[in-house]
Amino acid sequence: MVITSVKNERIKELVKLKDKKYRDKMGLFFIEGLDIIDEAYKSGVLKYIYVLDGYDNPYGDIPCIYVSYDVMKKISDMESISEYYGVCEKIDNDKVGDRVIILDGIQDPGNLGTIIRSAVAFNFDTVVISKNSVSIYNPKVLRSTKGMIFNINIVVCELDNFIDKMDDYLIYGTDVVSGIDVREMEVSKKMAIVIGNEGSGISKEVHDKCDKFLYIDMNDKCESLNAGVAASIIMYEVNRR
Amino acid sequence: MVITSVKNERIKELVKLKDKKYRDKMGLFFIEGLDIIDEAYKSGVLKYIYVLDGYDNPYGDIPCIYVSYDVMKKISDMESISEYYGVCEKIDNDKVGDRVIILDGIQDPGNLGTIIRSAVAFNFDTVVISKNSVSIYNPKVLRSTKGMIFNINIVVCELDNFIDKMDDYLIYGTDVVSGIDVREMEVSKKMAIVIGNEGSGISKEVHDKCDKFLYIDMNDKCESLNAGVAASIIMYEVNRR
Numbered sequence: 325m326v327i328t329s330v331k332n333e334r335i336k337e338l339v340k341l342k343d344k345k346y347r348d349k350m351g352l353f354f355i356e357g358l359d360i361i362d363e364a365y366k367s368g369v370l371k372y373i374y375v376l377d378g379y380d381n382p383y384g385d386i387p388c389i390y391v392s393y394d395v396m397k398k399i400s401d402m403e404s405i406s407e408y409y410g411v412c413e414k415i416d417n418d419k420v421g422d423r424v425i426i427l428d429g430i431q432d433p434g435n436l437g438t439i440i441r442s443a444v445a446f447n448f449d450t451v452v453i454s455k456n457s458v459s460i461y462n463p464k465v466l467r468s469t470k471g472m473i474f475n476i477n478i479v480v481c482e483l484d485n486f487i488d489k490m491d492d493y494l495i496y497g498t499d500v501v502s503g504i505d506v507r508e509m510e511v512s513k514k515m516a517i518v519i520g521n522e523g524s525g526i527s528k529e530v531h532d533k534c535d536k537f538l539y540i541d542m543n544d545k546c547e548s549l550n551a552g553v554a555a556s557i558i559m560y561e562v563n564r565r
Numbered sequence: 566m567v568i569t570s571v572k573n574e575r576i577k578e579l580v581k582l583k584d585k586k587y588r589d590k591m592g593l594f595f596i597e598g599l600d601i602i603d604e605a606y607k608s609g610v611l612k613y614i615y616v617l618d619g620y621d622n623p624y625g626d627i628p629c630i631y632v633s634y635d636v637m638k639k640i641s642d643m644e645s646i647s648e649y650y651g652v653c654e655k656i657d658n659d660k661v662g663d664r665v666i667i668l669d670g671i672q673d674p675g676n677l678g679t680i681i682r683s684a685v686a687f688n689f690d691t692v693v694i695s696k697n698s699v700s701i702y703n704p705k706v707l708r709s710t711k712g713m714i715f716n717i718n719i720v721v722c723e724l725d726n727f728i729d730k731m732d733d734y735l736i737y738g739t740d741v742v743s744g745i746d747v748r749e750m751e752v753s754k755k756m757a758i759v760i761g762n763e764g765s766g767i768s769k770e771v772h773d774k775c776d777k778f779l780y781i782d783m784n785d786k787c788e789s790l791n792a793g794v795a796a797s798i799i800m801y802e803v804n805r806r
Contacts, residue, residue, distance in 0.1 A: 438791045445783035542686035545716045550679045556794040
């Protein structure tokens with residue numbers, strides 16, 4: 325059977341998942357495009373899949389709902405339509421590994437997605453995200469991660485309380501004014517890097533909880549780097565050793 | 566005098582500058598926000614400035630046009646309105662320095678802007694951009710550069726012919742399959758790094774003209790980095806020595 329009406333209950337449910345409150349209530353979120361769905365499948369969180377009529381369900385063990393072109397078009401968030409949507413169980417929990425990147429108020433979806441992608445690339449195992457950051461379930465964030473969000477621990481929390489419990493970690497803040505050149509940073513078994521908001525940097529409360537500070541040496545003409553780039557370079561440097 | 570009508574010729578001219586053809590014909594482009602206007606002023610390309618009624622013109626030597634709130638709102642490209650617009654002379658030319666980043670088909674405005682910002686930070690002096698890349702005068706590109714576009718040589722050209730003339734440069738391509746780990750790259754006085762399109766990488770024609778190839782070591786789970794991050798890490802590494 326192919327669903328041809330946007331009034332169908334399954335379609336209404338999918339569209340409602342664009343809303344944060346409904347996502348939280350259901351403990352579900354949706355993703356689009358086969359690349360990212362494939363990563364969700366491999367990590368075991370894919371619950372079911374919506375497939376454009378005429379295409380195959382690549383996963384025999386995942387329930388599949390076939391949908392007409394017109395319905396797919398109405399669902400799609402992008403200019404071009406996707407042939408596949410996946411619905412997944414929410415992935416944030418409270419698991420923390422040894423290499424942690426902490427994000428304090430990141431607002432740009434592209435930056436958050438890019439940082440998650442780079443974190444996996446450079447062998448960080450955990451991304452801790454403040455509640456006032458952009459949602460990890462924002463479609464643009466998910467697209468920018470290129471599916472890497474399913475390969476890392478994701479914690480969304482109030483940073484203040486959370487960092488208090490990380491007392492056996494070496495916690496580095498970033499600060500252009502004071503601190504250690506990132507090329508000379510000390511790498512310890514359990515460590516965390518804090519990246520602040522794009523405009524205002526790290527909040528005072530979190531700044532006070534950092535053990536040391538890092539800066540990236542750069543030309544005086546340039547005041548700062550893009551937050552996604554700065555985070556990626558520091559993680560690259562940790563992984564470089 | 567304050568302009569209160571969007572039908573005013575000066576306003577019509579400003580709006581027309583959103584169009585690439587008109588920008589090319591006039592040899593002008595516009596920027597918004599005082600941070601970036603300030604960089605344009607310092608580099609000597611600011612021709613005149615549009616100021617929201619009630620605000621001051623910070624540059625005594627630059628002609629100023631005062632504009633009402635309603636008119637500013639209609640001009641603005643962003644959700645919040647700017648108090649200042651600047652009109653500048655186009656800045657791309659054919660000046661090439663010793664440290665060059667070559668961009669082959671970059672499509673995302675945020676990536677292009679971020680790469681220009683990082684290039685200045687890491688002491689690259691020239692950005693060479695293929696004609697099929699996103700326009701450097703796209704408002705989102707300009708915003709992402711944080712004004713750094715006025716602190717670097719910008720060349721927009723057909724890469725194929727341009728690279729042929731760079732025979733005294735060491736030209737590095739990027740390639741995940743073959744090449745040298747970026748940590749072991751050789752840095753020479755005159756060098757260029759080529760970054761390819763976000764999806765398809767470096768075009769065949771340009772690939773054939775590279776002397777050597779670089780890769781960034783990363784976890785197997787991650788296929789690639791964001792193009793802006795990859796470019797920034799390689800420039801960071803060149804500057805790191």
